[in-house]
Structure formats: C-alpha cells, structure tokens
C-alpha cells in the first residue's frame with residue numbers, strides 16, 4: 001500500500017465510524033444535517049472537488065460528476081422532505097470510495113507484480129581497479145571494458161566471457177527455468193542471473209543499448225499502445241455518460257409532468273427525482289473503464305513471464321486473431337548456426353578458397369558469413385579487403401588482395417555471368433568466383449531447431465489455418481526443411497523484396513478479420529517484419545533492427561513460444577470480453593430496475609462496486625494466462 005492508499009483507507013474507516021456513531025445520535029433538524037455533513041465531506045471532498053473542476057473545464061460527464069450530483073441531490077431531497085435520511089448519500093459515497101480504493105490497490109499490486117517479474121534492472125556493475133572490485137553505475141561502463149559478475153548477481157551489461165565459467169539463470173528473460181552453462185568466449189546477455197561461478201566479461205554494448213535496457217523500455221511503453229477494445233471503451237464512455245445523464249434528467253422531469261397532466265398516475269416529483277439520482281449512481285461505468293486496460297496490462301505481464309514480449313495491447317489483440325503464420329527459415333526455424341561441411345571443385349587450395357571467402361565475408365553479419373569466419377579460425381585481416389558489397393538474399397562481392405571475389409548463391413553467380421557447378425550435397429551452397437572465374441564452392445549446413453516441428457503442430461492446434469515458409473535459400477534445402485517440419489507452403493530463392501511481395505500477396509488474400517504474423521530474425525527480413533500485421537522477432541539471436549521493427553519479441557528464439565503467445569492473447573481477450581459483457585449486462589439490468597423503482601441507491605452502489613471488484617479480479621487472471 002502506498003501513502004495515498006493508506007490515507008484513503010484512513011478516510012474510509014473514519015467516515016464509516018462516524019456514520020455508525022451518528023446512527024445512534026438522537027439529533028434532529030439542522031444540527032443533524034451538519035453532523036452528517038462531516039462524514040460526507042471526509043469521504044467525498046475530493047470527488048466534489050474533481051467534479052467542480054470538471055465543470056469548470058467543461059469536461060462535465062465523468063464518474064465524479066455522477067457521484068457528486070447523485071449524492072448532493074439525495075441530501076438536498078432529504079433536506080427538502082425533512083426526512084433527515086442522509087445516511088444513504090454518505091453511504092453511497094463511502095462505497096464508491098471503497099471501490100476506488102480497491103481498484104487502485106489491485107492495479108498497483110498487479111503493476112508491482114509485473115515489475116517484479118521484470119525485476120531485471122541491474123543496480124551496479126563491478127569493475128576491477130588495482131585488484132579490488134568497485135561498484136559503479138552500469139551507465140558509466142564503456143564498451144569493451146571488463147566487468148566482474150559474481151554468483152548471485154545480475155549481469156548488468158551484454159558482453160562476452162573472457163574468464164571463468166558458470167551457469168546462468170535466464171528465467172526473467174525467457175521464462176525458461178533450465179540454467180544455461182557459459183564459458184570463455186560465450187556471449188552473455190544482461191538480465192540473466194549468475195548462479196555458480198565468477199565471470200569476467202568484456203562488454204560489447206553500452207548499458208543503454210544492452211538487452212535489459214531494451215526490454216525494460218519495451219515493457220514500460222507497452223501499455224501506451226492502445227487496442228481497439230480500449231478505444232471502444234473511451235468512445236463508449238464519451239457517448240454513454242451524456243446519454244445516462246440525459247436519461248436521468250428525462251426520468252426526473254417527464255413522468256411527473258405526465259402525472260401533472262393527468263396522463264399518468266401521479267407518484268409525486270420527489271419519487272422521480274430520487275429514481276433519477278439512483279439512476280445516476282447505478283450508471284457509473286467504473287468496472288468497464290478500469291478492468292479492460294488492466295486485463296491487457298496483465299496479459300502483457302503474463303506473456304513476458306513466458307518469455308514473450310508484446311509491445312502493446314493492440315498486438316495482443318491482433319495475436320488472438322492470427323490465422324496465417326509466415327516464417328523466415330534461416331535463424332527462425334533453423335538454428336542459423338551453419339557449419340562448413342565441405343569444399344568442392346576448388347581451383348585453388350581449399351584453405352586459400354576458405355581464406356578468400358572469410359575475407360570477403362569479413363563485414364557481414366549473416367549467419368553464413370559467421371560460419372565461414374568460424375571455419376577459417378582466425379580474425380580476418382580487414383586491411384586486405386576493400387569494396388565490400390553485400391546483396392541481401394544473394395551474397396557478397398569484395399576485392400581481396402587485388403582480386404575480385406564473389407561469394408554467394410546461384411543467383412549471384414548468374415548475375416555475374418559465372419558458370420557454376422551445382423552441388424549434390426545436402427545443405428546451403430556458397431559458390432565462389434575469383435576474378436570472374438568459378439573457383440569452387442563451400443557446402444555448409446544448418447540444423448532445424450529442436451522445437452520447430454512441434455511449433456508448427458502447436459500453431460495448428462491453436463487454430464492457425466496456414467503456415468508458410470519464405471527463404472532466400474536454394475529450393476532443395478527449402479523443400480527438405482519444409483517437408484520435415486510440415487509447413488503448408490514454401491517459397492524459396494527469394495530476395496528480401498520478394499519476401500515483402502509474398503507477404504503482401506498473403507495479406508491481400510487472407511479473409512477479413514484474420515491476422516498475419518511474420519516471424520523472422522531480422523537478417524534480410526526487417527522490412528517484412530514491419531509490413532506484417534504482427535512482426536515477431538527472435539530476441540536472442542535476432543538483429544537489433546529486428547527487435548526494433550517487431551511487435552512481439554521471443555526472448556529465447558524458441559518458435560514454440562508463438563503458439564503460446566497466441567494462447568495467452570486469446571485467454572486475455574476472452575477475459576476482456578467477459579468483463580465487457582458482464583459489466584454492461586449488470587449495468588443495464590440495474591438501470592432498468594432503478595427506472596421501474598425496484599431498486600434503491602444502496603443496491604445501485606453495491607452492484608457497481610461488486611461488479612468492479614469481480615471484473616478486476618477477473619482481469620488479474622490474465623497475468624497467469626501463460627502458465628502450463
């Protein structure tokens with residue numbers, strides 16, 4: 001409970017005690033009125049003030065206005081009738097405030113819950129100076145500095161292990177409970193918790209650019225992107241509140257008028273004025289207004305618990321309607337960790353061919369380039385390479401030691417007019433041309449991620465109608481992977497622009513209301529990520545551009561999480577709809593009862609607070625949607 005909530009609770013208790021005491025106080029007339037005014041103002045002064053401010057700013061119709069008019073009206077009526085029955089007005093205000101208090105408590109609690117789950121913000125980094133560890137602000141650590149992470153501490157900044165080995169707990173990032181073992185040379189992302197050994201890391205990013213900072217940014221900004229359901233609520237409120245105010249006015253004026261004209265059995269204008277005031281109390285749309293954003297917020301929290309970052313409630317809503325999922329192959333369905341399997345038809349020594357390839361690829365971040373550099377085993381000497389040009393989906397050309405070198409697929413060779421020898425081996429082929437002459441090829445192979453097949457099956461079970469794989473890789477490789485995984489449709493040998501075209505075709509063909517998700521790692525597919533209804537990026541391996549462009553980020557690159565995200569979104573949306581139907585249903589029933597004179601103000605406020613509490617509790621269920 002924060003200070004504000006504590007103060008509110010004190011006011012509630014004080015007002016309740018005063019009200020109870022007054023029930024036994026034998027005072028009548030004006031003294032009675034002034035005595036009741038005390039608990040009324042204790043509990044309601046802020047509402048009255050907000051209502052007055054609303055009227056001054058010409059934003060009249062909100063729940064403060066409803067409560068103020070209803071309770072002031074009820075008091076005035078009691079005064080006029082001389083009944084001295086002020087209890088109702090005070091109690092209505094009291095219950096309304098109980099509801100408000102509960103709501104702020106629940107919202108605060110679920111927010112805290114979520115930030116606890118996301119409790120990954122590191123407070124310091126250890127830097128070694130003169131043999132002693134010093135704690136510094138992670139913001140002050142430069143790229144390339146060496147930091148020390150001790151067991152039990154959070155990794156504050158992304159880096160590479162230079163000394164030591166340990167197991168890392170990545171649960172806060174990925175929802176994965178199995179620890180990950182790391183040793184010298186391994187990349188470590190910030191936000192993990194070091195469990196067993198002391199690690200020395202050389203940082204590869206600044207704190208502000210590190211994984212933790214990015215994730216926190218995403219989560220903190222997620223709720224600012226509103227979904228259609230939330231928009232619906234604000235549009236609804238804009239029409240609803242004036243409408244009920246009008247209806248209440250009509251209720252107060254028309255029946256007595258009709259009664260006076262003899263068209264209607266006259267029940268007296270006080271009766272109708274009271275009904276109109278009760279109508280106002282009953283109409284308060286609090287449950288709806290609060291529970292829907294809270295449901296989405298909880299849904300986003302539930303997803304992040306499962307290792308899926310959703311950047312806004314609009315994407316959660318879109319996810320729930322996903323019918324088509326389009327995958328990139330390399331790095332998404334396959335691990336994207338290629339291995340050189342062979343060097344064939346080389347016109348020079350195999351090592352020389354590999355050296356040329358590694359030099360030409362020295363600037364590329366493509367998984368293929370990384371594997372070639374790895375196979376080469378040394379740091380390529382960049383001084384020997386100039387004119388590097390990379391063509392997405394084809395390969396690279398460069399000048400190495402004065403020779404023009406090209407490394408890439410069939411398409412690249414065809415474009416350069418180089419006759420190549422096709423490869424019969426299974427895998428991706430990197431053809432090499434040196435000085436315009438074919439120089440042989442390097443066969444590399446990628447492996448399918450262990451969960452890819454299950455991921456495709458899970459998507460089908462989650463109601464996805466169509467799965468499509470797009471790849472720039474050769475037909476043979478693409479078809480083999482697609483068959484192995486059970487993907488419905490496959491298109492191979494695509495340039496990055498072709499991928500956009502394919503996705504646009506699928507977008508045009510899909511049925512109305514269905515949503516298309518594209519899943520990629522951002523290498524050669526960032527434009528598609530932003531073009532799709534929902535762009536899903538691999539967070540661990542994916543490029544920064546992908547994580548920027550995407551709407552949803554899978555923290556551990558596990559394609560199985562896509563189906564999970566869809567299930568979480570469905571659960572969240574169904575909670576939202578339950579709340580909408582429930583709140584509006586009870587509200588309408590109440591309004592009808594009130595208009596017919598079958599319900600009084602007590603019932604109205606109980607119904608309102610009751611519905612709100614149930615709706616909020618229901619909303620919080622979305623936080624646990626990712627379980628199991």
Ligand code: ADP
Nearest residue numbers: 329330364366393394395408409471472473524
């Ligand atoms: P995917 O769509 O499967 O993710 P890409 O579009 O990234 O694949 O690449 C498609 C193809 O283009 C690769 O299979 C490879 O043949 C060729 N290619 C792309 N970049 C490079 C590179 N840097 N070096 C060699 N070949 C490359």
Ligand code: MG
Nearest residue numbers: 328330331523
């Ligand atoms: Mg790719």
